[in-house]
Amino acid sequence: MSAAGVGDERPINEPQAAPSEGQSEGRAEGYVHLDSWRRLAAMTPARIALGRAGAGLPTREVLRFSLAHAQARDAVHTPFDAEAVAEGIAGLGLATLQVSSAAPARDAYLRRPDLGRRLADESRALLRETGRGPVDLAIVVADGLSSTAVHVQAVPFLAALKPRIAQAGWSVAPVVIAREARVALGDEVGEVLKAKAVALLVGERPGLSSPDSLGLYLTFDPKVGRTDAERNCISNVRGEGLSHDLAAFKLAWLIGEAFRRQLTGVNLKDESDLLLEAGRPPAIGSA
Amino acid sequence: MAYRHIIGARTWAFADLRDLMAKATPIRSGDMLAGIAAGSAEENVAARMCLAEVPLRAFLTEALIPYERDEVTRLIIDTHDEAVFRPVAHMTVGDFRDFLLSEAATSEALAALAPGITPEMAAAVSKIMRNQDLIAVAKKCRVVTRFRDTIGLAGTMAVRLQPNHPTDDAAGITASILDGLLYGCGDAVIGINPASDSIPVLADLLKLIDDVIQRFAIPTQGCVLTHVTTSVEVINRGVPVDLVFQSVAGSEGANASFGISLATLKEGHEAALSLGRGTLGDNVMYFETGQGSALSANAHHGVDQQTLEARAYAVCRPFRPLLVNTVVGFIGPEYLYDGKQIIRAGLEDHFCGKLMGVPLGCDVCYTNHAEADQDDMDTLMTLLGAAGVTYIMGIPGSDDVMLNYQSTSFHDQLYLREVLGLKRAPEFAAWLMEMGITGPDGRLKPQGASHPLLAAARGLGAGLAA
Numbered sequence: 001m002s003a004a005g006v007g008d009e010r011p012i013n014e015p016q017a018a019p020s021e022g023q024s025e026g027r028a029e030g031y032v033h034l035d036s037w038r039r040l041a042a043m044t045p046a047r048i049a050l051g052r053a054g055a056g057l058p059t060r061e062v063l064r065f066s067l068a069h070a071q072a073r074d075a076v077h078t079p080f081d082a083e084a085v086a087e088g089i090a091g092l093g094l095a096t097l098q099v100s101s102a103a104p105a106r107d108a109y110l111r112r113p114d115l116g117r118r119l120a121d122e123s124r125a126l127l128r129e130t131g132r133g134p135v136d137l138a139i140v141v142a143d144g145l146s147s148t149a150v151h152v153q154a155v156p157f158l159a160a161l162k163p164r165i166a167q168a169g170w171s172v173a174p175v176v177i178a179r180e181a182r183v184a185l186g187d188e189v190g191e192v193l194k195a196k197a198v199a200l201l202v203g204e205r206p207g208l209s210s211p212d213s214l215g216l217y218l219t220f221d222p223k224v225g226r227t228d229a230e231r232n233c234i235s236n237v238r239g240e241g242l243s244h245d246l247a248a249f250k251l252a253w254l255i256g257e258a259f260r261r262q263l264t265g266v267n268l269k270d271e272s273d274l275l276l277e278a279g280r281p282p283a284i285g286s287a
Numbered sequence: 288m289a290y291r292h293i294i295g296a297r298t299w300a301f302a303d304l305r306d307l308m309a310k311a312t313p314i315r316s317g318d319m320l321a322g323i324a325a326g327s328a329e330e331n332v333a334a335r336m337c338l339a340e341v342p343l344r345a346f347l348t349e350a351l352i353p354y355e356r357d358e359v360t361r362l363i364i365d366t367h368d369e370a371v372f373r374p375v376a377h378m379t380v381g382d383f384r385d386f387l388l389s390e391a392a393t394s395e396a397l398a399a400l401a402p403g404i405t406p407e408m409a410a411a412v413s414k415i416m417r418n419q420d421l422i423a424v425a426k427k428c429r430v431v432t433r434f435r436d437t438i439g440l441a442g443t444m445a446v447r448l449q450p451n452h453p454t455d456d457a458a459g460i461t462a463s464i465l466d467g468l469l470y471g472c473g474d475a476v477i478g479i480n481p482a483s484d485s486i487p488v489l490a491d492l493l494k495l496i497d498d499v500i501q502r503f504a505i506p507t508q509g510c511v512l513t514h515v516t517t518s519v520e521v522i523n524r525g526v527p528v529d530l531v532f533q534s535v536a537g538s539e540g541a542n543a544s545f546g547i548s549l550a551t552l553k554e555g556h557e558a559a560l561s562l563g564r565g566t567l568g569d570n571v572m573y574f575e576t577g578q579g580s581a582l583s584a585n586a587h588h589g590v591d592q593q594t595l596e597a598r599a600y601a602v603c604r605p606f607r608p609l610l611v612n613t614v615v616g617f618i619g620p621e622y623l624y625d626g627k628q629i630i631r632a633g634l635e636d637h638f639c640g641k642l643m644g645v646p647l648g649c650d651v652c653y654t655n656h657a658e659a660d661q662d663d664m665d666t667l668m669t670l671l672g673a674a675g676v677t678y679i680m681g682i683p684g685s686d687d688v689m690l691n692y693q694s695t696s697f698h699d700q701l702y703l704r705e706v707l708g709l710k711r712a713p714e715f716a717a718w719l720m721e722m723g724i725t726g727p728d729g730r731l732k733p734q735g736a737s738h739p740l741l742a743a744a745r746g747l748g749a750g751l752a753a
Contacts, residue, residue: 027733036736037465040744044452044459047684048466052731055701057684065661065684069693072655110620110656111316145656205619206655207691 032058045209068208075148075203075211077106082177085141088155092162095174097130099123099189103180116182118224119189127176127192136170137255138195138222142181146203146211153214153237153244154201160248163284168256183217183231190222197258198222199251204235213238216247218254220264230265232258249281288349292337299333304341305351308407309591310334311414313631317579317592317622324591335415339381343372346407352588357539358549363405363601372403380411387412387424387642394427394441401428401644406537406597409639413593418631421638422674428641430677432609433568434529436474436506436714438677439646444709445475445678446700447610447648451689455482457495463683464499465740470697471725472681474715475610475648476530476573478510482689489513490526497527502743503722506714508565508609510573515547515555522558530573530609531559537576537598540586549602556606567714570609575650576600577614578632579622592622593632597639604645610678611645613637615667616653617692626663629653633667637676648678652694661685661693668695672703679703704729 027034035049050061057065086096100123103115119127141154158175165172173193178185183202190198197220204215214237219226232254237247253272258264275282290301301307309323311334318324325331347367354360375383386392413421431439438445450463460479467473477496481489489511496509508529511518515533522528533552534545542548552572559571576599581587587595596613603611613636616629623629633649640647651668653659668679685696703709710716710729719725722739726732734741 033731033733035466035469036734036738037462037469037741037744040462040465043462044456044683045688046450046452046459046463046466046682047686048463050684050698052698052701055698055705057696057698061684065686068686069655069660076656111624112320113621114320205691207688208655208686208693209688210691211655 072206072208072211075146075206078147080143080147080179081151082179085150085154086177089158089175092159096177097174098177101178101180101185109180113182116180117184124192131193134194135173136196138173138190138193138198140176140178140186140189140198140200142178142185142200142202144202145205149203149212149214152212157237157244157247160244161251164248164252167284186219187222187226188224191224195222197255213241216251218258218264220258232264232268246281290337292333294333299330301334304345304349305590307334307338308411308594311338312591312593315628316620316624317582320621321582321587323589338411339379339415341380343378343383343408344376346405351407351590352538359537359539359598359602362549367405368402371400380415383412384415388420394429397428404643406601406643407594409642410594410597413635413638418634421634422670425638425641425674430641430644430646432570432646434508434565434570434609435567436712437567438475438712442710443712444672444676445712446472446681447475447678448473448477449680449682451480451687453482453689455488455492465744466683467681467697468740469724469734471719471731472697472700473507474712475678476508476510478512480512480690484513486521489521493526493528506718515551519555519558528559528562529564530571531555532573534575535599535602536580537595538581538586538588541581541584544584544586552606570607572606572608574603574608574611575614577618579618593635596636600640600643600645604643610648611640612648612650614650614652616657616659619654620657625658629659630663630667634670637671637674646677649676650680650694652692654692668699668703672707672709
């Protein structure tokens with residue numbers, strides 16, 4: 001395999017190397033027309049100045065695209081390793097419970113979003129047995145549309161969130177790890193666990209350039225039938241997006257405001273940015 | 288009224304026209320999710336056989352969504368042109384299919400007939416047509432619109448240049464616009480989906496597009512795809528707006544979930560017309576649609592998603608849009624499960640829109656949780672090219688880095704022009720030649736870094752090519 005082959009470890013959206021002076025004219029390399037404006041590619045993650053073979057994409061680009069699509073597909077279909085996630089969370093000193101939605105498998109999950117929003121009967125029974133009365137916060141880790149995102153992001157994110165919860169003194173139910181789950185599943189989990197609010201971590205629909213992005217949804221007074229307009233969302237939690245630390249700070253800020261104002265959703269605007277110091281969250285204990 | 292069809296010893300019964308239409312639709316996941324799809328392959332075909340015998344006139348007397356409860360139904364019934372409908376008024380759905388395929392249905396005859404065709408009639412006949420029928424008839428339908436160029440002429444296909452950026456960065460968007468223009472795209476519109484809904488950000492994007500179009504005298508139009516009420520607000524602030532955009536659906540309730548009504552659209556239409564910015568024509572509206580939106584908004588009234596989609600074109604029609612497109616694979620596999628369903632839906636939508644006299648383009652697209660890939664998109668775009676699609680999307684490398692889905696690329700339109708001989712809008716094609724971007728054969732010419740578009744890039748967008 002050549003250095004420029006498919007196994008190239010160049011990140012998906014890194015622009016091609018800028019041409020040196022003297023290479024700036026449009027020219028051909030073999031049968032491929034190279035675009036003379038390749039330096040513009042540094043301005044955007046969009047796939048510009050790809051060059052062309054006739055009307056088609058050059059071989060390198062068509063394969064690079066296939067790889068990105070394969071990674072996004074795998075993020076959707078890789079089986080959710082709930083055990084490994086549970087072990088990681090237990091390693092943070094947090095109790096866990098594992099549940100399933102009413103969707104029996106991935107295919108049904110994709111076709112029937114309604115099933116992914118409700119607990120399986122035995123999971124509901126498990127939560128009823130285990131729940132120990134009112135708590136401030138329930139936390140749900142849901143596979144959503146990217147198990148990859150949950151495998152990669154959930155544990156380090158919770159590691160960043162845990163001290164902020166401790167600082168605020170909120171009581172927390174065991175972390176619920178949910179399989180074949182959609183965002184609204186958190187409503188039923190929160191209701192059964194008698195939580196004042198539910199924070200749900202979910203694998204977001206994978207983009208071609210972001211197969212491992214985690215979304216966070218906060219719902220005050222969770223119960224079955226809540227609408228998306230009654231939630232707050234923090235999206236794009238991943239290495240190249242919103243950092244775990246910053247996302248944890250924003251979520252903790254929203255939880256505090258939700259308890260203070262007794263609501264979440266369109267009437268609760270995320271103003272946590274006003275507290276950032278040079279783009280970074282204040283250290284724990286300083287607020 | 289109940290409908291029945293007998294096959295051998297079995298009688299298939301359908302509760303009403305709405306039920307018959309839903310059962311006759313080629314199977315797709317959205318109708319199954321709604322619980323209205325045929326329960327077996329035979330029931331599906333029985334429904335089609337039954338539907339083929341229904342008179343077209345039945346759709347004028349048996350509303351699928353009650354007249355009293357839905358302003359889209361009222362629009363359809365109240366604006367139906369009985370005089371132009373007369374030549375086909377005696378036909379059944381099955382007769383109508385035969386007529387559409389016949390030599391008698393010329394481009395002129397079909398254009399004259401369009402105001403007499405309701406969305407339910409178009410949807411009904413599409414349900415008993417094969418893919419090749421949908422292509423053959425759509426190909427005969429001509430819908431021509433104008434703003435600063437002429438879109439929809441026979442043998443042409445336009446492209447929307449879609450230079451989205453995850454943070455609306457001016458330099459990043461400008462870089463994608465230049466890339467698209469140098470690949471010969473942008474005759475339908477230069478249209479940005481903004482990440483932000485902040486009015487100052489939208490105003491800056493509109494000025495950016497206007498600056499590019501004015502500076503290079505490009506015979507095209509710009510659009511920032513934001514809510515119609517936001518566009519009206521931006522117009523009131525004196526910002527240059529060419530086209531007013533809105534997503535629309537086929538029921539009053541679904542439109543309400545988008546925050547619009549027919550009255551809102553009329554307000555947007557009048558605001559855009561008041562600016563008089565078109566040089567060749569005054570088609571000033573840009574609409575997007577897509578099967579499944581009404582179910583998603585829980586406002587489907589038990590009507591199948593393809594019929595509701597055709598009703599969305601009835602919402603568009605009175606506003607004489609420059610462009611309408613179905614965003615066919617964007618909504619996800621719970622509505623269109625795989626490549627096969629997406630391909631069928633794209634052809635149905637295009638056919639219904641064209642038959643109704645609406646300038647239909649298609650966002651040939653898919654998301655990563657659908658069972659589809661680039662090969663399926665190649666198939667659909669080639670079929671739509673053969674069917675005479677008004678325009679497709681042009682997105683750098685097919686990867687929309689803001690909306691996180693895959694659509695057609697700058698390269699894809701080159702491919703379609705090569706294999707199908709499709710030309711660009713004539714004014715835009717002439718501009719590309721003047722700029723030395725294409726040769727007389729419409730093919731791209733190699734460009735040096737000194738090309739005027741690239742040389743001027745420094746002044747466009749913040750700090751570009753510094």
